[in-house]
Amino acid sequence: MPIRVLIVEDNAVARGFLTRVVRESFSDELSFVEAAGIEAASAALDLQGQGTEAFRLILCDLEQPDQAGLTLLARLAGYPAIRIATTLHSDDDHLFPALQCGASGYLLKEDRFEVLVEELQRIVRGQPPLSPSMARRMLAFLRAQPLPEGDARALTPRESEVLLQISKGFTVKEIARLMGMKGQMVNEHIRGAYRKLALTSTPQQALLAGATLDT
Known part of the structure; x- marks a missing residue:
């Protein structure tokens, strides 16, 4: 059974980049769902109640309009998946609210590809980043x-x-x-x-x- 991955990102180039990061991070078979916003992400999550396999990894962009990224992370509190915030901002003021909403960790989208792969693997292994x-x-x-x-x-x-x-x-x-x-x-x-x-x-x-x- 492939590992289901949900990537919530409104920028198509960034979505493709993050998909490549996830593919490079795992040797397992993966199944991707890409969502451009919270509505599409919510629809994908709602389908799980109709017998669709649950997501095991969710990457959620924090730069979406109207705090949609934080809203989705808050909605997913208690959801049995690794929930990772993705962002362009490395400062604590942007990252702390995501952790308050239950993110398992965060990735900085401007980091180099190989750095993101290593950071994602560390989070999945249970080694969350903490400055x-x-x-x-x-x-x-x-x-x-x-x-x-x-x-x-x-x-x-x-x-x-x-x-x-x-x-x-x-x-x-x-x-x-x-x-x-x-x-x-x-x-x-x-x-x-x-x-x-x-x-x-x-x-x-x-x-x-x-x-x-x-x-």
């Missing part, structure tokens, strides 16, 4: 949430420590050595922080944060 500045922002946001003691949405001490070390500029390999754990466990803590950011954020918060960039 020091993004780690600081995640840590501040999650620590500020008014959650009761023991709430499953709160960061664990290990997750907090991993984010803190990343915010200082340490790599996953360096953090593994410092904390006496395998790199795989460090990445698991990063994924845990990703999940909790999405769980403690509302779609309205993410869309509001994204809207301020357009004003």
